[in-house]
Amino acid sequence: MEKQLLAPELWVERYGAELYGFALRRVHTADCSEELVQETLLSALSALDSYRGEASERTWLFVILRRKIIDHYRREARSPLVPLGEADEETQYFYSENGHWREEQYPRAWNMPADDVLAQQELSEALQLCQEKLPARHGAVFTMRFVDELSAEEICQELGLTPSNYWVLVHRAKLHLRKCLEKNWFGQHRAA
């Protein structure tokens, strides 16, 4: 197979927007995404010699970006380190005595916009905003599981979590997210 050549002077034009879009879906803020794109291109530049030309230039850059994003999650997940179980977030949703739903937290019916493209787009935006509001560790776990579809084993390894802590975080992230969406989106659209 012919060895692929690198053309760093064209990276920004060729892949800049795509790399940025990829990062933005995973870290949500524009600043942070720009920083990740910048770090990716600069690391790639200093690793030009290690490029063996087996993968395409584009694939190679995305591998580097993915690595940067995981490092970012790891930093985020580390701070602030609240031991799990101490702040028992689930009691916000369930009675601690018997584990039943609290009345004010009963999951309500959601009206889904079926064919309304604009409403679906708004829903996606609302979801994005709710994801941003998740605490750092919940957000990292959530994105790795549901956006990147990594396995539980991989996520635990990357973030240094035990499997049971991991599931607790997934559960909490889902509880927070569905509540946030119910309040900020389905709540508004129920009356309509």
Added chain:
Amino acid sequence: MLNCRQATLLIERTAGQLPRCGTLLPLRVHLRLCPLCSRYEQQTHLLARLVRYPAGHGPVQLREAFKTQLREQIRQRLRPE
């Protein structure tokens, strides 16, 4: 008998997995009896789909100033010492 807190945790743990014989029975029983957790289950799968496939946004663009800055950084690094 599972309570709702345990049932919703189990819903997350078993999502997308093939049910292993016997392990899911208590959850199935709970879901038959509890409309709230059934609703949670449907909505939690819906959420996962929405996150995975967000509704169409156009392709994103880089800020011009950022592009210029990146190009300049790359140019400087490529310049022979």
